[in-house]
Amino acid sequence: MPEGLEAELYAGAAAQLVGHQIISIDVDDRCADSMQLATLIGRDIIGVKRHGKRVALVIDGAQLELYFAMTGRLIVNGVAPIPALEYGPSTERKEWDRLVMTTSKGSLRVNDPRRWARFTLDPDWSMLGIDLMADACDLQKALGEHRHRTVSVKALLLDQRVIAxxxxxxxxxxxxxxxxxxxxxxxxxxxxxxERLSQQISLTVSELGARGGSHKGALHPGLRTARAQCPLDGAPLQRVTLAGRTAIFCSQHQR
DNA sequence: CGGCATGTTTCGCC
DNA sequence: AGGCGAAACATGCC
Known part of the structure; x- marks a missing residue:
């Protein structure tokens, strides 16, 4: 999915539906409790919020979380803010629609081949840490509370309870x-x-946000797969598994 | 065809 | 008890 930057794009797109009334909801039962979601029909969408990678439609008296996992794409009024996800499918199939919502003046759907998307009524976000777009000082303060942790730095950064x-x-x-x-x-x-790490979070988030997404950095997807060289110093890039994910880093300048 | 993929939750093991 | 790592989940693509 969508990391926080992409979730922000999704939230922006979903905001087009604010002020609309929900007319129908069609959902894949393996991704949500369809009976629960049915109670939203007839109610008004009054806002959209995002925290970390989570997006929620604020509905009159309830909230509906849209969680996209790795391959979930949002399409609002027929337009996808992210046409094709990195590592996602190159085409789109109707049967991958996991949520289809029609409103008085528009529509929203989530298309996810991998079926990891989840739609949750009144989600509990209390376990989520500070949002990645928070003020740099606040981010550093939040990180500081974990200075004793023995996990790898990479695993700590990925921990949504620390930074969402x-x-x-x-x-x-x-x-x-x-x-x-x-x-x-x-x-x-x-x-x-x-201190360097703390500062870099805001720098990276704002810079890649301005460039259009998590995949626009120095270690763009093209460098993640093949044996590649560090764009800074030409040293070979290393691949290791950490926290169940592939970490890519420069053997030369990252110490 | 084997392995890998912008992710979270769960299960063991220290 | 708490923290950590690996597996599980589901499916498409290279």
């Missing part, structure tokens, strides 16, 4: 930009490294 919205690519970009090896224990960072 960072995904695999953003985390790699942040570590690349702060010259830190993703395998390092978070607790082993020096004060200088900790």
């Amino acid at each position: 919205g960072l995904g695999n690519m953003l985390a790699d970009e942040i570590l690349f930009g702060s010259d830190i090896d993703p395998r390092r224990q978070f607790s082993s960072l020096t004060d200088d490294e900790f």
